[in-house]
Amino acid sequence: MNSPIYRLLPVSFRAPGANASTVQRLSRSLARFSTSRSVTISSSPANQGKHTCSEAKQNKRLRSATLENTRIELKIDPRKVKTFGELNIKPPILESISKNFKDIEKPTNIQKGILALLRSDASLVVRQTPGTGVSTALSMYALDFGKGVVPCPTPFVTTIILVHSKELALQYSTTFKKLLKDATSVDKNSIYQTLYRSTPEEESAQLTLLKSNPGPNILITTPTRLLDLLENDETRRFVPIYNTSNLVVDEADLLISTKSSISTAKSDTSNNAHESPGIILMQFLIRLRNRIVRENNKKFIPLRLIITSSALQHDIPIMLHNNGWDKDRPLIKVGMDPSGGRFTSRFPADVSCHCVTYQTDSLGSRVIDTKLPTIDKDWLFNPQNELLLSMEESSHAFNRSKKISAMKGSKNNQKSSILFSECSTFESDYFDAFQILFEQDKRTPSLVIIPDHVSMNGAIKALAKRNIKVGVLDSSEDSSELIVKYIHQTQSPVSRKRHFLAMDEVFNTKYNNTEDISYSSYPQPDIVLSKYANIRGIDMPSLSRVYALGFDSLPGGRSIFTMASRCRVSNIFDRRNKSLNELLDKNLGPEKKGKLIIVSIDQDFGNEVSKALAISLAKIGVNVTPLMK
Ligand SMILES: Nc1ncnc2c1ncn2[C@@H]1O[C@H](COP(=O)(O)OP(=O)(O)OP(=O)(O)O)[C@@H](O)[C@H]1O
Structure with a gap:
């Protein structure tokens, strides 16, 4: 493991706390690097396709897939695919799917599209309906890709899966474990490993594993943790990225959106001060990898990007283009919503949406259905109003976060105790409201989402006082x-x-x-308690109730849509069926549907909030149903 690659980064390179200048520093270190190692990057030859496909002839099911000023060879036509086998997945993976994944019999449309397109010479930007099997398909693809066909004596990472949270990293890990359940003769740690920032003990366990099995084929990681390892001379050599062929970015709107960013610094609590670590990592990784490949191969084989999220917006393909990441490999957009704020995927037919408010007045405390203003659909879907709309939608969350930052910033001054006690009043009202709703719903096991600023421990205690058992x-x-x-x-x-x-x-x-x-x-436990970012992308089989305590638990329409799609009342194939709604009402009754319930309290429900919530719901095509008798 003494490749010159490991001398790439000078000691001065630091990632945590990095901001935009980190990228410049990384670039400078890149410029000084040269290697004599001969490296070949694997990629299936692009031009063996049976039929050429222009945009007009593209698979009708992938209606919004667009080819960017180019023609690609489709080696598999997704329209003709019926089974995973026809997508050229290796037999042991197929066997594992049929044996260890009881739910899965045949590929969903998006799985057919993705796995077929990945056999061709393209990068993908995919906006999928949540829970339609994209992560599963990408796990199958990464495993199928395996070591690639690279003649290289030392182990290296072929596929990096970037995720925003520990929870999603662990979910991928669980999927790989299941896929490899019967592969008893292989060392699983050489196939996949998971990295995320955590406690010193957990981080040290990750590192011990990585030292004993450097360069797993598949690396599932948060960008911050990978940057942590790459910045360190000692640890960098355990994550050899010089042969990486695929870079998957899951839940990309949380990782690489130019609209939001998470800080790279462990100690940093503000969300806005830094460029997204996902973008910093991509900039570094792609330049490094491309540079080495160019220096060592006659033919340059570009990195394949697979960018996916159920809440993807146009800023991401634009950002990819501005960085020149679509230059070497065509970028195919699948399932993107048109601009103008209209979402093409509607609220699931087997889930009903309810908005309720907890009110305390001279008559006592009770939960009532929230009165939301009517939104004019023509105004809503006029592309000219897009900017205004997104401002409208986010203004409440913004004001709220400003208030919370002010509270955090004033920890040491005398006002802080007043502000914190005000905050805890908010919290106790939410929990009182939830208790009423939970009892009314006969204590059906539920997922409860709380806003970012509410402490998890505080919430667990508050719920325990109300005789509600909490799992996390x-x-x-x-x-x-x-x-x-x-x-x-x-x-x-x-x-x-x-x-x-x-x-x-x-x-x-x-x-x-x-x-x-x-x-x-x-x-x-009676319920699972979480914050939105931790639950994003997490599959919860049999879930039928989602409670959002406070409008700012779910920021914007897309997050409401994403969480509603987590309810798994009917199966993956039936739920988009237009007649499902009627079918459910007729055969099962509305009470058998999944429910997403947005709980507000009197104090935070002014005009500004009710309008923003009404806009968010109208954009995802929700008809709000009364809940209270
Ligand atoms: N072809 C299939 N048929 C039936 N069930 C499937 C199929 N593919 C995946 N599933 C199941 O559907 C659930 C959701 O899958 P997965 O997490 O891959 O979806 P996703 O599209 O990545 O979700 P998200 O949008 O939240 O990231 C999992 O329980 C998975 O086992």
């Missing part, structure tokens, strides 16, 4: 899988016990049915 997303004891952790109190002897549940046990009525003798002693 966490990593399994070996830190390789996403689970729900539930800490419960035992009576004799009195103690606190931790209990871990697999994601598919949490909302499954089989496990909640106390009449079933085999599960009656099974400690089970």
